[in-house]
Amino acid sequence: xxxxxxxxxxxxxxxxxxxxxxxxxxxxxxxxxxxxxxxxxxxxxxxxxxxxxxxxxxxxxxxxxxxxxxxxxxxxxxxxxxxxxxx
Numbered sequence: 001x002x003x004x005x006x007x008x009x010x011x012x013x014x015x016x017x018x019x020x021x022x023x024x025x026x027x028x029x030x031x032x033x034x035x036x037x038x039x040x041x042x043x044x045x046x047x048x049x050x051x052x053x054x055x056x057x058x059x060x061x062x063x064x065x066x067x068x069x070x071x072x073x074x075x076x077x078x079x080x081x082x083x084x085x086x087x
Contacts, residue, residue, distance in 0.1 A: 004045055004057055008064035012041025015068050019076075026077050033075060040071035 016037025020030050027033050044067025048060045 001049070001054070004049060004060050005042065007057075007061050008041040008045035008068075009038050011061060011065050012037040012039070012068040015041070015065065016072060019072050023076060026079055027075055028077075033072065036075065037068050037072055041065070041068035044068055 013034060016034045019037070020027060020033050041064040045060050045064040047067065048063025049056075052059055
């Protein structure tokens with residue numbers, strides 16, 4: 001359980017770091033993105049571990065990756081928004 005938590009935190013941090021390196025202009029401040037990745041991965045690991053039970057470490061880490069990726073994708077701002085002439 002401890003290794004799952006540590007592994008999922010590392011996965012979330014790595015995913016958030018990669019997102020800030022690849023899309024710096026479309027994400028909010030790094031101080032928001034990095035903790036969001038870690039917390040989302042921990043939550044994903046918790047939910048997956050609760051659903052599957054102990055002994056499914058690879059699937060738990062995969063669940064952590066999926067939830068962290070989904071939550072980090074919600075932080076991405078759309079590019080190329082244009083204002084209307086009346087606004």
